Each structure stands twice: as structure tokens, then as C-alpha cells.
Amino acid sequence: MPEASVRELTDIPLERLGDEMLELMRTLYPICRSLTGNGVRETLRIVGEVIPLSVTEVPTGTPIFDWTVPREWNVSDAWIADANGARVVDFQESNLHVVGYSTPVRARMTGSELEERLHSLPEHPDWIPARTAYWANTWGFCVNESQRRAIRPDETYDVCIDSRLEDGHLTYAESLLAGETNDEVLLSTYVCHPSLCNDNLSGIAVLAFLGRRLLELGNLRYTYRLLFSPGTVGPLTWLSLNLDRLDRVKHGLVLSCLGDPGPVRYKRSRRGAAEVDRAAEHVLRSSRADALIEDFVPWGGDERQFCSPGFDLPVGALTRTPHGLFPEYHTSADDFHLVRAESLADSLAATLEIVAVLERNDAYVNRAPYGEPQLGRRGLYHEISAGAPRAEDSFQRALLWALNLSDGSHSLLDIANRAKIAFHTVADAAEALFDAELLERVDQ
Amino acid sequence: MPEASVRELTDIPLERLGDEMLELMRTLYPICRSLTGNGVRETLRIVGEVIPLSVTEVPTGTPIFDWTVPREWNVSDAWIADANGARVVDFQESNLHVVGYSTPVRARMTGSELEERLHSLPEHPDWIPARTAYWANTWGFCVNESQRRAIRPDETYDVCIDSRLEDGHLTYAESLLAGETNDEVLLSTYVCHPSLCNDNLSGIAVLAFLGRRLLELGNLRYTYRLLFSPGTVGPLTWLSLNLDRLDRVKHGLVLSCLGDPGPVRYKRSRRGAAEVDRAAEHVLRSSRADALIEDFVPWGGDERQFCSPGFDLPVGALTRTPHGLFPEYHTSADDFHLVRAESLADSLAATLEIVAVLERNDAYVNRAPYGEPQLGRRGLYHEISAGAPRAEDSFQRALLWALNLSDGSHSLLDIANRAKIAFHTVADAAEALFDAELLERVDQ
């Protein structure tokens, strides 16, 4: 059993890793990603330099449960130019300017005609919104308010969206880190958003560096599967191609929006009290006073797919401020002003802490269950006794709890929660008792 | 499935119906009712003009579980007259003056001798109490304090109670409104109280007009059984005559004390979490901030009988201010000053809202349970997405909850409670998903 390496899991250089994650995000930021296309491929290629990835390409038209893999979308340029040929809106300045999955356009039209194709944010006049029309067969531009006002109703404009929407592939990538068992921990994030930092270059960066850390250590109990895929259809595609292996997924986390300065937030799986839910809650409550624990709701991120009633997988979601709850969400203001190296590092640390609990969460049976065994002769209790209660010493209390509750029906996490002692203190106590041959491990 | 008419159930002219219920109460007020006798018969005849009733007469002496149908009691006159023949207490002025089930009396006695036969309320000197001695073989008069004081110990009085207590019948009435299934909703009120308004002409009026509304609409899922009977022995008699059909009773409500201005109050069935309990709690909590929800206790109204351990039927009790909790209870002050048309109308509306939940509370199974189905192509989601959480739109949330929890084990009411969304929004969402062939109904 690899306790040693588990303890190292969370022993990481936070400051350096925060900076490295931010650097990865800066590299990925300019790329124009969408549900499909070369932006996703380029993103996965770069992430693959942090952690080895295996890429899957699924052809357009492949049926995916209630869905179908869409046509592949690529865009090389787009603009709105005035009568003088001056570009008043230019994709080269920000890939948010084009509504995602816009059909190709080459047209001349008046400002009035253009009006219904423009999306802006009157309440945030300087920001460009991010919009998509994946399944709609339409096109449009996203602009800030001054760009919108600059387009005069009576003037004529040249409009170009140099996009291709054609049969191709949906692209996703996995990294499979084999452990002692085939039981899997599924860690998933989405790679379909264009130049948006917190949502979700932060999730990509945290997942990539999490994988790198797990790979460095090796020797873990679980097999870890990291999934980088476009939102919604990505997980659905992966699920449809792995139906016969889903019973291997013992725990899972969807990671996203992990770079902003808000507190860490855990959203429970649909099951509500799955082991990952209880591990995450234990870790966050015992280490981060401001952490938020929330019940499952059927909207949000890709946990919606894993937690749909047909799958009902034990997959929770870890974020800082999530989808829709920060004002910069899905706008050009979700940039590097919003994210921080410390937040990224803390998110990575929290995820590793949850993983560490899952790795060590064994159940034991007390081999000397009739009365309290004689701890003194095993060096686990003072020779000269003041009779004092041992309640001040959490390791001593953890020893007694581990002995008392190790009846095969309580995991260490159950014991830690009942005892109100940090998980790793209880796990260390159980290890000492195991070494003293007072506990034996139960196959779970 | 009759959703259309269910929606109409609660679409009623409140003001007009409040007035009509009050008018019915005015017609019924002067009648001298008791556990048995012609007052009950006359009351049921008048109620039968609102809703067709079928009357059952059960002979004196019929065994009813631990009880026996008592002798029938009728009273035509009663008085206490002074030496001059002047009536100082007169049944013709108020039928409350005679203790219910008083044996016939024709006697001359002194004021002192009369003393122990008089009941009054020192704390409310102007009120006449209402008293009964159904099982006691005694007699007495109820008077206000000035009447009591007017009877001088040394003077002689003529006392008459012109009552008959003889073999006859116990009378009750039912209205059976057939629905799609034989599953029944039992709605019960008591008709044994003399000239008392809130307790319980209000219950009689609300139940009669509730029946009329159900009859108007027809086409409901459940069969509705309305029971108008004398308290305690009435329901017991009905139960004893319907033992082999009690398994049809899926839900029930005892209605009483529904005209005072206090908040609506629901008392749970003995089971505590029967469907009717959960429906009533959902309706009242989501529509009436001041509504009270209380646990079952084995005293109160006729729910005591339905919820005795041998039956344990899922029957709750809906009141405004109930038995014993308003000072005018069982006194002459429980008159038309106490009750209001608006309260009666609101009570009727609340009952219909509970019925409407019961009618629509189906369970469904998601036919596309693997991931979230593509709502956009079914017109159930925006074409151009801001990616924004759909949490502000309760219909959108209801769609997602209905899909996520429709696994056969959650009813719409379960879903509404979990989602914290009004039941009918969830039911409308389920209907839209049913129409889109995304849900199918489960036979319950």
C-alpha cells in the first residue's frame, strides 16, 4: 500500500506551480477554440507537453445518445468593414467577435440589416460578450457598445465570416495513469471556450498539472483518467464510447473556473453522499473556512452529463466561482485580470487533498475487538499514567476511534467524520495500529 | 389525462362563492342538529340542493366497533318558566339552551335544585355555552350569566324539555363523484353541531361547494367521496359499513372550522408523510406565508377515527382556527360575527389546490436518460446561447429537474420539493417533456 507516496501527493511547491499554470494559460489564451476544430487540436497539443495525452477523433454524424457529432467548425478570419474598407469589427483582435459556429458569410448590407446580427452588453459597455450557436445554423458578431454605436443604420458595410462548417471530427483527449487497481477516478474539464481565462483555461491548467503530479508520484491505488473535451458533447461522446467500462468509475470530479479569487466550492454529485462527496466535504470543511458545499442541481457544467439518471456516476464538481456567478462570465472581461496564480495553486492543492483522501480511505477490522487492547506494551500509550483523558491528543483519540469503529462497516473517512478529527490523523493512527497488528484491512 | 380540467379546478370566482357559502350557512344556522334526528336530516336535505347526496339511515343499536348507534334524539321545545309562567330560558330563542341529548323533563323545582342542571361561562358572561351529554342519560340547560343569576334559589320554576330519545336512526350522507379510477379521495365533515357557525357550518359549506366544483369539471383521475356525518360516530359508522372498500382510500381530508379569519392550518395524518400530507404542505407553504403545518396528535376532529391504529388511513385535517383554539368555540359567540366570506373562499381555494396537486402528481421515466437530451431542437432551449445558467427561469429549471429525477422513483411532487419550484411549474414542464416524447408516465 502506497501510503508514502500518498503523503507526498499534497506536498507541492505552490508558488512555482501557480506561476507555471498561469504561463500555460497565457500560451493557450489566443487560440480560437470551439466545440470542434483546429483550435481544440492545438490546445490539446500544447497540454500534451505537460502531460501525455491520447487524442480521439470522432466523425461528424456519429450518433451520441440523443445527439449527433456536429460538423466541424473552423474560422480563419471575420470582419465588418465600412465603406472605406476600414474594419470596425475584427476577429484578429479578439476571437470572441464571432458567434461560435457562425455559418460562412460574405455580404454587403446596411447597418440596419446588420443590427439583428450584433450581440453586446449594454450593462457592461466595454466588454465583448461570448456567444455560441452550435446547433442553430446562423451567424453573428459580438461587439462592445462603442462598436455597436459606430455602425450607422444607413451606411453600407462589408461583412465577412471566413468559416468552414463541414464534415470532420470532434476531438477529445485522455490521459490514463494506471494505478494498482482498475478502479478509476475520472477527472474531467472542458476545452471548447475561446479566449476566456477563468472559464475555462483555469480548469485546463489545473487538470494538466494535477495529472503531472500524479504521474510524478506513480504508485497510486486508483487508475486516474483525465478527460479534456468540449463541453456537453465531449463527455457525452466519451460516455458513449466507454459504456461497457463505466462501472470502473468509482469517483469523479469535473474541474472548471478554478482561477478566480473566490472561495473553493464543491457541488455534490446527484447521489449526494458518494465517497467523493464525503471526501471533498471533509477536506474543504477541515482546511478552508470559507469553502462552500452545495447540493447537486441539474444545471452547471459537465457533471450534468455524468449525473444524468441513466449514468448517475459519483462525479462532483470543483470550482471557485462557477458558471454565471461572476459578472465577467462569458465576456471579454474573463481575462488575466480575473485569475491569480495563488488561486490556481490553491485549487490544485484542494484537488490533490481530495485525491489523497480517496487514496487512503480504507476500512479495517479490529483484530482485538474484545475490550480495548493493551496499547502500552505496543508503545502506543504512556507507561506512567495520570489517568487523564487522552482527549487533548488527537492522535491518541484517533487510535481509540479507529479501534472502536473498525468493525468492517466504517471507512477511515466515516471514522474521521464521526470523531471530528482530520482524516490524515485517523489514517496515520490506523497505519500505526495496522503495523502493531491490531487492525487488518478489509477488501472493499 | 385530464390536465386541462385540473388547471380549471382552482380557477374559481372566489368572491361569489364566498357569498354563496355564507348564504348556505345562514339557511342552515337555525336548525337544531345533534348526533341524530331530524335536524341532521333537514341539514342534509338542504346541502343536497348544492350537491346530490345519497342518505344512509342506520338503526339504533347497530354495533359500531366499540360503540353502538345511539337512540335518536329530537327536541321540539324546552324552557324554564318562573312562577308567573314567564320563560326565563327558552329553546325557541337558541337551540344551544338545551344540553344535547337531554332526556325529556317536565318538573317543578326550586332554583337551588335547578342549579346543578345549569351550565354557563363566568369568564364570558354574555355567551351561552354549547354542551352535550350524548352517552350520559341526563339533562341540563345552557344559559348566559344574567339568566343564571335571574334564577333565584328559593323560587319555584317549571322546567320542560320536550325531547324524545327513542329507537330510530343515525343519518349520514355521501356524494360519490366517479373519476377515471376507483382510487378514492375521501373528504369528510361533521353535521352534528347546532347553531354554531365556524364549528362547523363552515366545514359543511366548503365541502358542499368543493363537491359542486368537482362535479362541474368532471373528468378527474380520482373518485371523490364526500361524507357529511355526525362527528365521531358518523365516520365510525361509515367505516364499519365500508370495511372491505377502505383500501380504495388513497388520500383524505377532514374539513372543519374554515370560516374564521385565522390562517389555514393543516394537521398531518398519523402516517406523517403520506402523499396528501406532502401535497398539503407544498401547497400551503408555497402559497400562504402564514399557513401552519402541524404534526398528528390523537385529539381534534374526525381524523382521530380515520387515523386510529386499526385504519391508519392517509387522512389529514384542514382547518383555519381549529377546535378549542378560538375563544368563541362551542359557545353562542360562534356566530356570523366570527366567519367571513373571504375566509370561506380561501379555504375552498386551498382545498382545491391540494386536490389539484393530487390529481397531477404523476411519476415519469426519462426516455433519454443518458446525458441531457438536446432540448434546443425540440424548441425547449434558446438557439443562441450565452452559456448563462438557466437558474432564473423556473420553467427551464423545472425541465432539467424533471429530466434528471424522472427515474420512476420520484413523483412530480418529490421533484417540486427537491427543486424548490412550485408544483404546477414542474407539472407543466413534465407535460412539455411528455409532449416532446422525452418522458413517459409510470403507472403508480
Add this chain to the structure above:
Amino acid sequence: MPEASVRELTDIPLERLGDEMLELMRTLYPICRSLTGNGVRETLRIVGEVIPLSVTEVPTGTPIFDWTVPREWNVSDAWIADANGARVVDFQESNLHVVGYSTPVRARMTGSELEERLHSLPEHPDWIPARTAYWANTWGFCVNESQRRAIRPDETYDVCIDSRLEDGHLTYAESLLAGETNDEVLLSTYVCHPSLCNDNLSGIAVLAFLGRRLLELGNLRYTYRLLFSPGTVGPLTWLSLNLDRLDRVKHGLVLSCLGDPGPVRYKRSRRGAAEVDRAAEHVLRSSRADALIEDFVPWGGDERQFCSPGFDLPVGALTRTPHGLFPEYHTSADDFHLVRAESLADSLAATLEIVAVLERNDAYVNRAPYGEPQLGRRGLYHEISAGAPRAEDSFQRALLWALNLSDGSHSLLDIANRAKIAFHTVADAAEALFDAELLERVDQ
């Protein structure tokens, strides 16, 4: 059924018994007790004058689960004398001066050499600590701070511990009070502490007088087993010798620290909601506003052994201020200044009240479960009814609750808790209904 004597159980002369318990403690105080030895034998002989005891002697070396019966320890004298032969520490003044189970010593050494053998309490300079080294093969002295300072590093001292540590016996005693059934209530306390009052001469005194009270009354349902034994190994030894009879133990209490003026405190068994837990909680919450109810933790007194996972017996612990939570704990200050006759008497009363609930906690079945039976003709309800709710009269409410919940699955304690009525009112109501042939007892 012995209701009459159960009612007498708690009808005791508190003041006289408090004084008698204190007197017993004064007799026992000077005796030098330890895990084994003549001090325990003498203690049990004296307790045997209050209640007949049967003594068991178990030889040194007998295996006891993970333990072994230790060698027997007796000490006749011990001192530290200075160069002039003056005793600066003298066992004759307080038996706390010798570390329990000290090996025999006869030596001359310097004050510096003595230093590591001395135990004192800098934070309480006037107190002598109590220390033991049962399993350590060492020796030492406990002293107050002025004694410690009086020992000069450079001077030479004669040190003597005239102890014998040799094969012998572990001694414990039982009193078995036979009841109607073989089902047992196990009441246990420890007798291994030297001159310490609250911990635990108080527990010995309360248990002895509890036994005397049970014996006086006789005619109880349960068989009561009182166990006076040295802590930890005493209960373990008893358990090991009674393995095949442990299924008789239906309820149990460990009694200790019952003389201080703090509030009564009940610590739940490992099961958490055993009948004794619920009985103790009901009694304490309904009679003592300041009583404390605490969850099981695997440290404290002998409940640790009874509640180890191999036994998991329904044994709670009743104390006032327990082990380690009063500053005088395990010091010479745990003397007669700390304990009070009133506290001892109240502790005895609380224990008897818990026993009385266990004795009467029957379950019944309603023989007239169809509706509410006619209480009036059985003299259990008013003849002339004001219709008023009977909620003010707790006996009336108890009658209705007992009828409603007596379906075989609710004990009287369940009913009392649900009804929020004192247990004995519910039990009296059930008895009245039993006499009226409305309830029959269920064999549990």
C-alpha cells in the same frame, strides 16, 4: 406485573441516604486500593455489609483477551528519609505518595538521582498527584511541590518502598438480584482508586445503596447484576468469564464520579439509541434542566470495555463531572471537600429513575384499534362534554396517545417521547387502559 413496587423504587429518603453514602465513603477512604491486592478485598468486605457480595479471585497470569491478569500488588510502607532519618515523604500520611504498582525499593541515593522518580503538580503546588504504573515495572513517589523542593540535589536520602509484586489474584465482586426474568441490567463501578473521593468512592457508594434499594423492594422484572471491580481489567476479566451469558445483558450503566456538585451527565452507549440511552435521556431531560447528554466517545471509564466493537453492549455511563473534567481529578484534592451528600443522593435518585423507566417500558397492542374506543362508559372521559380539546390534561392526552400508538411497534417510552409527556404519566395511562381491557401487553 410489579408496577406497585416500581413506583416505590424512586420514593426514597434522600437526605438520610446521602448521609449514609458519605459515611460509607469515610470508612473506605483510608484504604490503599489498587488494581489488585488486599485494599480491594477490604473495600469489598465493607461494601458487602451494605449489600451481599459474591467475590471472585482470578489468578495472576490468566489470559484476558489482549491482556493478562497482572501480579498482585501490596504495599505496607514507603518513605523517603533524609540523612537524619526524618521522613520527608511518608506513605503513612497519604497512600497517594507511592506510584501504584511500584516495584519494591530499598536504596540510598542523592536528591538528583531521586528527581526523575518524583511526580508533582507545579500548577497546584499543594496537591499530591495520583499516579499508576500498572504495566511498567518501575517505581516512583508522588509529592506536593514543597516536598519536592525540600529534597536537595546534593544530599543523600534513604528510599524505601516496602511493596510486594507477586503471583496472586485479581479480585472483583458481584451482587446478583434475581428478577422475574433472566434478562439483566448490568450496573458497574470501579474499586481500584486509592484515597480519592469523587473518583470513585462516590460510584461505589451510589452503586451499593442502589443495590440495597433494589433488594429491599424485590419483585422487579429484570435481574440486576452489580459489578464492583478494578477499572479496565476488572470488567475485561468479568467479560471473559461470562462470554456465554452476555446476551442476557439488555441494559447497563457504568456509575462513577457521582458526588461532586456538577450536573448529572449521561454518556450514550456506542449504539447511541439503545433503550437505556433513550430511558436515561428521557429521565434527565424531563427532570433536570441542567443535565447533559453526550454521545459515546471511546475514552472515559469502563464503558470503553463494554462498548468495544466485539461486545457492543447497550451500556451507558452516568456521572456528574467525569474523569479529567474537574481540576481535582487524580489528586489529593479529590477529597471530602469536593463531594456532597445532596449530590450523592441526587445521583442515586437519577439512577433509580432510569431503572424505573426500564422496568415499566412495556409495549402494548390496542384491542379496540378501529376508531377511538368509547372512554366515557369506562369512566375515562367526562359525561358532559364541552367538546373542548383535552390537551391541557396530560393524563387524558396520554390515554389517547397510548391508544393511538399501541400497535405493537411502539414502547411506552416511544410514546412518551412522541407525545412529549412524562414517561410515568404515559405508563399510568397504559395501566388504566390495560385495566379497562383496552390494551394488552406484548411480549418483547
